[in-house]
Amino acid sequence: MVAMADEMLVAGEGQLKGFMSVAGNPVLSTPNGEKLDEALSGLEFMVSLDYFVTETSRHANIILPPVSPLERDHYDITFNGFAVHNVAKYSPALFSKTENEKHDWEIYLELADRLDKDAPEAVQKERAATKAFGPKFLLEQGLKYGPYKDVTLDALIDNPHGIDLGPLHRMLPEAIKHADKQINLNVDFYQADLERIKEMMQQYDNQEILLIGRRHVRSNNSWLHNSYRLVKGKSRCTLMLHPETAAQHGIEDGQDVRVTSRRQCGYCSRGD
Structure with missing residues (x-):
């Protein structure tokens, strides 16, 4: 970016x-x-x-425009990888889509067919199979060949609140692909640039503050700002400062603060 x-x-x-x-x-x-x-x-x-x-x-x-979130089935793949406990949950679509609406995957496949008509035969067969069976079939196959043989799509549908699969299983050091089974933290590509980072940090004035952005559950960066129900209410642009840093700059709790950079400026309130 x-x-x-x-x-x-x-x-x-x-x-x-x-x-x-x-x-x-x-x-x-x-x-x-x-x-x-x-x-x-x-x-x-x-x-x-x-x-x-x-x-x-x-x-x-x-x-x-793809179908809305309530018109699609949902089985989390991304955040299951960050979970602290093994669970499986499937949520069927609440509403059926209309004939003229398309899922994201249907849009991608149609674009691929139109833009890459000369794709190899194997690729075209794979696209055709995906169109015919859809992601639900892929999920069924993934569960079938996964580590939990009792977890099927039918079982998940019968348990709408999810299935508890117990604590996480140990995967280290087997998951590390290096020959020595150790995590390589001293990568030459990054190590060679550490000096430049040190020089950059030393250039900061003691009066400057390094600003780090964060997501808010009601805005999720900028994804949800089109929903009035989520953005209404008092401003959530709060600035979190260490008490010593706040005192150093004469900032009190709840005070409006002007945050500026070389590109733009904005206003927020200091939170706890």
Whole structure:
């Protein structure tokens, strides 16, 4: 994301002239969004998969809206990898989609068919099979060949609140693919650049504060700001400071603070 706007704005070999955004609003959620906003406006073609016309998708030549979250089945894959306990839960769609609506995966497959008509036969067969059976079949097969033989899709449907599979299983050191079965922390690529980081940190003035952004459950970066129900109410732009840092800068709890950088400024209140 750091160089994406430059890749679009700087003319020459390798210049990005097309872009596809999926469920994201980087004009709001990335630093120096004004520059990216300018870059997107100069593209030759842009496609967005989105429910809304956002600060980013407004530049798209075509917006392809997928079905809503309540019109799709859900089985978490990403966050199960961060879980502290083994569980499995499946949620069927609450509403059926209409004939003209498409799931994300259906949109991707149709785009692939139209843009890559000369794909190898094996790839075309794989696409056809995915269209015919859908992700539910893939989930069934994944559960079938997974470590818990009693966990089937039917079992998950019969247990709408999920199935408790017990504590996590030890996976180390077997999961480490290095020959010595140790995690390589001293990677040459990063180690060689540590001195530059030290020099950069030493350049900071003692009066400067390093600002770190965070997600809020009701905004989730910029994904949910189109929902009035979620964004209404008092401002949640709070600044969390160490008490000593706050005292050093003469900032009291609840005081309005002006936060500035070389690119932009904004206002927030100091929280606890």
